[in-house]
Amino acid sequence: MLGYLLKRLIQMLLVLWIVSLVVFLMMSFTGDPVFMIVPIDATDAEIAQARRILGLDESLPVQYWIFISSLLQGDFGQSYVFRQPAMTLILERMPATIEMVVVAMVLAVVVAIPLGVYAGANPNGRLSRMIMAGSLLGISLPGFWVGMVLIYLFAVHWGIFPSSGRGDTAEVFGLRLSLATWDGWHHIALPAITLSLGTMAILLRMTRAGMMEVARQDYMKFARAKGATRHDVLYKHGLKNALIPVVTIFGLQLGDLIAFATITETIFSWPGMGKLLIDSIYRADRPVIVVYLMLVALIFVVINFLVDIVYTLIDPRITLK
């Protein structure tokens, strides 16, 4: 167990190191940030001076060394735009993103698993066909379009939901959360629904496929030959087996949600780190982009690790090694 954790930790650090390389190279090949720093009327000498201060006159390997050693010392740089530490900027906005992603994920799971189980257990039923048709829409409609339609219908046309912002927030354990107020829930509903639809559809289809696959297994028929009811066979023997592949996808989908949150936040002016990223890309605010990418990479790696742990909890055949 300890050996496994050590191995995973090394793997995770390796992944983060590779991400840091990719992020660094990407940044080096996309524009010269020196012009973000210097005043518009700077002389050539001033520009050269700024270059030297930023270390941009060094060779790429040396620049990377400077980059990675400051990251390791916890120095993530200052936003060129806000003149504030980039990490602080992002951490301030992270709770907004996380709460939207969590609500979207919970919504997706709560809707998708029961419907997927039902559709898989009754593959020929009319309701199942309707569920599957709905899930096809969920997969094929682009999120930004759904978001705009929801805004048009619920905010503009009927005026029952707000179209932008987080609403009132309250402090919980030092985090500012919309989920702590009714107004916050009112505001989070549309963006969370928009964000969850794609994931909901994928989880639903995976669950259904899992149930249908499991229904064909010998152990299901053997359980019925023991005298178990069809219902017990389906839910006591089938469901857990059917959910094993869904757990794998769950981790990947959580990552997807964080990525797609950038779009959703932009549409709904949700002040999260995704919107900050898009704004920073427009403003070529390099330190903020770097911190965002590294942080999201870290979240991905941790989620994957947790999924593997959950896996071993539901499937006794899998051991940590």
Added chain:
Amino acid sequence: MTTTDNTLLAVHDLRTYFHTFSGTVKAVNGVSFAIGKGEVMGLVGESGGGKSVVGFSILGLIDSPGRIMGGKILLDGEDLAQAGEDRLRQIRGREISMVFQDPMTSLNPLHTVGQQMDEVLRLHTDLDAAARRTACIEMLESVGISRAADRLGAYPHQFSGGMRQRVVIAIAMLARPRLIIADEPTTALDVTIQSQILKLMRRQIADKGASMILITHDLAVVSEMADHITVLYCGKVVERGRTRDLIETPSHPYTRGLIDSIPDPANRHARLKQIPGTVPDIRNLPQGCNFRDRCPRAQALCAEQEPELRPQNGAQWAACHYPLQPGDSA
């Protein structure tokens, strides 16, 4: 067929069809046989002959697109073909239980052996948890699993194939059913394990006074175990009789072919005589005798008229226009 007071299960003219997109598969098409109390009946034939479908039909476990289209399945006089799902559930596992071919897939990988055994007792008895546990431990020991109390908490993947089949047999025997349907119970196992499992099954049946339908494509296996044998071909009974008679003096050329393809343990290097050709497509059977394309005795009549099951010598029945006589060479 005669049914007597000793008859446990009598199947009359069973028809189980599958209505598929590519046509109706008459997987079981008018099958009859009877099993006495404490008897072992071998159900043999090549793959696709309808053996498993007979087994599942008896338990009412035919799923759509399949359906029992006709016939009677009389268990002590009660027709299971007419029984509702609730009644069938009382019978499954309690009166009749089943052992499947592949022990690697018969057990739920996510439940412990103990949970899977306990389920049978919870379904069919009023025993409390402690009594159920004791019964499970005793049963596991009686199928030759040591340290049974510890093994209850183990998962199927921690057992070998042979051990898993022992667990499956333990589950099948647990509620003391009167009939076991064993569908190729040793086909997926090593040869050495096969004979252990067969011995175990024979002993369990004898101890509990149960009857058994032993389904197999291997005549050698049934000839050691069964009191009588029913041979299936393309969903129909082609021959039926006492084991001794049927093995020594088969009447049907198909039975003869099956016997000739048994490997001779004394003469390992002898080439086996396989039945020529392959089983015809069951959706598209030829007119006349289903076996005629492969039969060395076929004549003109065989292409015109389907032979009916008729008594041959004594208790032996065969469906053939030109049955073999004792002493015939082929």
